Amino acid sequence: MSGLSSLEKVLGSKELLYTLLLLSVILPILHPLGIPVEISQRTRDVYGYIEKNLRSGCRVYIEVYYEVAARGELEPNLIALTKHLFDKGCKIVYGSLGAFGVVAFSLFKSMASDLFEGKEYGRDYVYLGYIAGGEAASASLAKSIKGTISVDNYGNRLEDLPLMREVDKATDFDLVIIVSSGTDVFSYYVRQWHTPYGVPLLFAALSVIAPSIEPFVGAKQAVGMLVGQRSAAEYEVLVGRLGLGIASMDAQSTSHMLIVAFIIIGNAIYWGKRVSSKKGGSK
Amino acid sequence: MTYLKISLGVILAVAILVLICVVSGISWLLGIQLYSTRAPFSAFLILLVLLIAGYVFMTEAKSGKEFPVRKIPAFDAIEEAVARSVEMGRPVHMTFGFGTISSAMAPQFIAGLGVLSHVARLCGKYGAKLIATLGVPEAIATTEEIVREGYYSSGRPELYDPTYNVRYLTDQQFAYASAVQATLIRENVGANIVVGPFYAESLIFMEAGNMVNAFQIAGTARETQIPFFVLVADYSFIGEEIFAAGALASGDRETLASIRGQDVGKLLSIILIVLGILLLLGGFKLVDSLNWVWKVG
Amino acid sequence: MSLVVRRHIPQLIVTVIIILTVAFYYLYINKGIAESFTTADKALSDWAVIITSFALIVGGIDILRFHLVRLRKEGLKQAPFSAVTIGLLVVMVFFALHGWFLSYADPKAGITITTQPQFRWLYLNVYAPADAAMYSILVFYIASASYRAFRVRNPMALLLLVTALIVIFGNTTIGGLIWPGFLPLRDWIMTVPNTAAFRPITIGAGLGTIILGLRLLTWREVSWLGRRE
Amino acid sequence: MISWDLFGAWLCAAMVVWIYSFVYRDNVFYKVAEHMFVGTAAGYSIALALDSLNRVLISPAVRSPQTFLTTSWHYLIPAILGVLMFAKYSRKYYWLARYAVAINIAVGTGLALRTVPIANVVRQITATIVPLWGSDPVKVFNNWVLVLITLGGLTYFLFTIFPRRVEGARASPQHLVYRALYYIGIYGMMVGFGALFANTIMTRVGFLISIYLIYIQPQAWASIIAAVLAAIAIIVGILRKK
Secondary structure (H helix, E strand, C coil), X not given: CHHHHHHHHHHHCHHHHHHHHHHHHHXXXXXXXXXXXXXCHHHHHHHHHHHHHCCCCCEEEEEEECCHHHHHHHHHHHHHHHHHHHHCCCEEEEEECCCCHHHHHHHHHHHCHHHHCCCCECCXXXXXXXXXCHHHHHHHHXXXXXXXXXXXXXXXXXXXXXXXXXXXXXXXXXEEEEEECCCHHHHHHHHHHXXXXXXXEEEEECCCCHHHHHHHHHCCCCCEEEEHHHHHHHHHHHHCCCCHHHHHHHHHHHHHHHHHHHHHHHHHHHHHHHHHHHHHHHC | CHHHHCCHHHHHHHHHHHHHXXXXXXXXXXXXXXXXXXXXXXXXXXXXXXXXXXXXXXXXHHCCCCCCCCCCHHHHXXXXXXXXXXXXXXXEEEXXXXXXXXXXXXXXXXXXXXXXXXXXXXXXXXXXXXXXXXXXXXXHHHHHHHHHHHHHHCCCHHHCCHHHHEEEXXXXXXXXXXXXXXXXXXXXXXXXXXXXXCCCHHHHHHHHHHHCCCEEEEEECCHHHHHHHHHHCCEEEECCHHHHHHHHHHCCHHHHHCHHHHHHHHHHHHHHHHHHHHHHHCCCCHHHHHCCCCCCC | CHHHHHHHHHHHHHHHXXXXXXXXXXXXXXXXXXXXXXXXXXXXXXXXXXXXXXXXXHHHHHHHHHHHHXXXXXXXXXXXXXXXXXXXXXXXXXHHHHHHHHHHHCHHXXXXXXXXXXXXXXXXXHXXXXXXXXXXXXXXXXXXXXHHHCCCCCXXXXXXXXXXXXXXXXXXXXXXXXXXXXXXXXXXXXXXXXXXXXXXXXXXXXXXXXXXXHHHHCCCCCHHXXXXX | CCCHHHHHHHHHHHHHHHHHHCCCCCCHHHHHHHHHHXXXXXXXXXXXXXXXXXXXXXXHHHHCHXXXXXXXXXXXXXXXXXXXXXXXXXXXXXXXXXXXXXHHHXXXXXXXXXXXXXXXXXXXXXXXXXXXXXXXXXXXXXXXXXXXXXXXXXXXXXXXXXCCXXXXXXXXXXXXXXXXXXXXXXXXXXXXXXXXXXXXXXXXXXXXXXXXXXXXXXXXXXXXXXXXXXHHHHHHHHHHHC
């Protein structure tokens, strides 16, 4: 009985739990365990769509809309998707409707520098930078990119970039990918790009907001959706570039298992004490 | 005889509803665009029915009719929380959120203010020290007044000290949260009452309160944060109960009667759902009628 | 008279604005009125922005006052900390004002209130990391909260625990190693019972909001006025 | 030579570590970080306030005073009401602050009353009207679950209108239906709460990973030093109490 109580005291002291939690998150990032990932149908569908419908020379627009705090969940998705598109020989135009997208993009580029090796800026990819104006800007971009902004993020005139001579409006793109930490941006693209022009959309979202944009996927307004680190890990396996997604899944696994262990032990102690105190009472 | 007792207000309310229906019908027949296409017509009708129903109940209560309300345990627990803090010689903490009041969260802020006025009166009654923290810039003056009123009305003006009792901690979400969690610990609060619209900071408040073993009562109508309150707090208001708590706090019979209007809305929802499903049997889609937007021609 | 200017006029303002904004949102009289409503609506939200801005300034002064009082009252123990807050607040506002000045004095430089370089530095190196750290501090709290919250005291708590475990195992890759069924089961829980559970809460919150609006309209909700005269 | 950038990066790492140190125990370094945070946040929100005042009121008035006075003169009303908010410091004229608050409360409530009937009521009702029969048994089962839990939850929240059980008498059928729905509602909601709670763990761990990658990992030494300092402060704090 006193053994149980002292065990409870040790486990109940939050210091132990917090330290173990920190270790269980940081250690797997430093040394990934490589727990195999089972690939869900949803991710397979997205992969299959790109495999089937995009060919070399296809043009893709990617909206980069997340703040640095959401980087852990969304950046691995963005990297894996970019890898897949570059492997297929697609050309990519990146843009951001949020000011924080600029920082997110530069961090993304430095994290995935291997993907951009051998790719020429202006010919294979372009980053438009921050486009102010929210939904109105989105609508205007769909009509004409060059009519909305005249220079890219780095101050180059859009007419001087070969890729931007090829594309200008929504229908010039074969696929539009929205990587966003907010709910609104998804609906902007549905309303301004998909509904009027019928451009296929693909979503990559945080796991907390996935339920709120699920209806768009259900209504076939988007061809598919990648959700959080889990999808990123699966996609990394599919495209064969293991990175932060997989490492994060290990960290997720270990930290979740730690919490589960604490829940179970906590319950065991609770019931142990309850049973033993009942026995004590009957004596 | 009872029919004669119906007050003028009820007659007027029903008359308005009938008038609106008649006018709408006539304008529909004449092909007049009377309602905007922004919202389905059913939304306007539901809003109107609820407002009128609530108003009717309020006037009925005025003429002496009683509406017994089921117990809301979290509301009754507030008094216990305050009393316990006084026994332990620890202050009571109350907070109701951050951000501007001119957003769609305004009703929840107002509900929080209603609970605050109840807490303040109880603190005056028991002589408890109250610390009200907030992150709503527009409500600083109001909060000061509410706390002052709580102490003055129970004859304890000496307990009121605006810089101690009311603490505005910026409208930036996590700066506010960091200051609240520090306040909870440093002041060693005995009761932690958290009612209003909350975001991710909800769990921060609950865990910080738990660190000092405070008695916790929490409530919000923001769906994503309800689980944290329900699972961690000692007592919780779930969703619309915070609005009912505001009415209960007023201690006014007529105000309380208005929450019967919420019940009418719930019954209406149940009826519409059941009816809609039954009508599906006959192949009629009630969903289309509910989504119908007033459009002539 | 005093009651009229102290209570009745503010309450009347509330009633009139709510009725006008809601009624013209749903009603349609003609194109001209609809358009002028849209402009008026935009202007009204600008009004709110202006008022909020002044409230924020009042709030800043309140924080200043709070820390000055503490500085005086609590002596050396609190003084250095309050001085840090006051100092940073004043410095931030000073840089903001400098940026504001530059935006008029030298518009070509493109410096505004929030893009003033020193202001940006403080924002990026003090505010931003603290903000992100406070957000992610939740990971500790959610761990200790689940340790306590999922204690099986009664049948309902057992249901809670089972649901939580399914979701946890479904979310992690290790769960898939234990039993591949966790993932589809988790998806089912998140889409069916979870959606259903929050639907009545959403409806109820909406109804509560409407009835609170009614109380405001009928001058029954008076807590926002503060003291009762 | 220490550059401002490097110093900034160290400061970032230290801020994160010190804020985290609070979960172990309140300490001097958390107190410093918290007061720095509140100070910058307060300054930041004043700056944002000045920025919006500039955008809405001052810039148009300075750039083209003529058009401002003819078309946007009414912006002076909220500006005056805003200035009146300072009346809260007055003993006699404190109520002047209410006028501005009244406008903001009305705008907020008006906004809520516009969206709520559609988003919270009509949309939710229409989403629940689903067929409870059909050829696909999985779908039928899911629809039953959806409808029963929704109706149950609505019943659970009823405040004043519900069949009451008369003392001593046998429960009426209405009462039994009410009780059944009530329990379905509360148990269904508990499933939802448990699921949402557990699902949030994932996002929170994700955030911790992001923070670690952005602030801690690049400045490992600065973070370790900050952590050691915080640990010493915590230990000293404990010893002092004893």
